[in-house]
Amino acid sequence: MATLSPLLKQATPVLAERGEGVYLYDKEGRRYLDFTAGIGVTGTGHCHPRVVEAARKQVGTLIHGQYTTVMHEPLLRLTDALGEVLPDGLDSLFYLNSGSEAVEAAIRLARQATGRQGIVVFHGSFHGRTMGAAALTTAGPKFRAGIGPLMPGAAIAPFPQAYRYGWSEEEATRFALRELDYLLATASPVSDTAAFIVEPVLGEGGYIPAPPAFLEGLRERADRHGILLIMDEVQTGFGRTGRFWGHQHAAVRPDILITAKGLASGFPLSAIAAPTELMEKAWPGSQGGTYGGNAVSCAAALATLEVIRDEDLVGNSARQGARLNDGLRKVAADHPGIGDVRGLGLMQAAEFTGPDGEPDPGTAQRAHKAAADRGLLLLTCGAYGNVVRMIPPLIVTADQLDEALTLWTAAVSDATS
Secondary structure, eight states: OOOOOTTOOOSSOOOEEEEEBTEEEETTOOEEEESSHHHHTOTTOBTOHHHHHHHHHHHTTOSOOOTTTOOOHHHHHHHHHHHTTSOTTOOEEEEESSHHHHHHHHHHHHHHHHSOOEEEEETTOOOOSSHHHHHTOOSOGGGTTTSOSOOTTEEEEOOOOHHHHTOOHHHHHHHHHHHHHHHHHTTSOGGGEEEEEEOSEETTTTSEEOOHHHHHHHHHHHHHHTOEEEEEOTTTTTTTTSSSSGGGGSSOOOSEEEEOGGGGTTSOOEEEEEOHHHHTTSOTTSSOOSSTTOHHHHHHHHHHHHHHHHTTHHHHHHHHHHHHHHHHHHHHHTOTTEEEEEEETTEEEEEEBOTTSOBOHHHHHHHHHHHHHHTEEOEEESTTSOEEEEOOOTTOOHHHHHHHHHHHHHHHHHHHO
8 A cells, every 4th residue: 555755744734625725624624824825836826717618628538748849839839828917028939848947948058159158046945845946945954955966056146035134125135235245256156157047935934035136136147247146036926016027017128037836827837038049049959858849838828917907807816915914914913022014016924033133933833723723725934934914815805715714813813822
């Protein structure tokens, strides 16, 4: 008899039987508000009828058309559709299956295009668990411990974590950019640095938005030194932050953009986008894969884009995100154990700290469990596991948010009483 790996620990006790919109249902029919969205994947909600119908129709015509062997219409149509939402100039796409794969492809492209090897990442980053991506991941030791030696060439610079440092956002930004300049003068010389890779909002690192001035500072340094700027939009893309792309809260354009998670509403699909003249610098044979650009996933992604557009889900993310942030702040005002509330759009979090300001993972875990017991599914993150994050589907309504906030208020009270 086979079993799942014992390392696969579920964040909630739910055995899901079906999903509908913002809800999951177990075998007994109990309904849960799913504010995990499959870690930011089901942006259009569980089983959106238009996504279901697009996938069902595609399954009946062509499931797999390996895209370096034959071409298929859903892939071509998706490429055209993404061209309408990608930043100007990022007009060439390479499709893969997962975020980690896309990160690896972006790093490969950056190194081949520049002839340089160094990659600068930022403290608290999460870029994946595969060997190259793990070398770029600093959100916690569990992602990279015990598998070394890791891919060489990665250098780590500070991320402007204002709350952690006890500074203003401006002070944290100045510090992070000054330390980046020092890194380029010492451990990762400009002549050997291919790219900066950054998340517009740290994901596993604690749901910390990058200040616009920080991203703009990266762009200025990248331009000055001939370094590529890679935006890891795996979790922040497709409306999650209240803009279509997370980096659009700043006046920057990346050289390479990575997308996955919300791209196909739960079907495995990822991509990197870059200007054609940059993508052409990849070496022959360096891009490919058996399942990348799967026809069913592409059909689901097309339907996802249509739903996001027709239902104004980017706008809804901005509006409901502001409502969620305001509600979380009101809860925090009544519970001093919540030291910080932060986020962009429908990517919000509460950080639990003790009276001395030190991380308090115990209370965070109790609140997380109490919320699940009451019917609200959440996730934790941060280096110490003391941050509880909320990632509802982008279709969430004000009434559903208010219901979640009522459950969260009770869960926090349970955890702190």
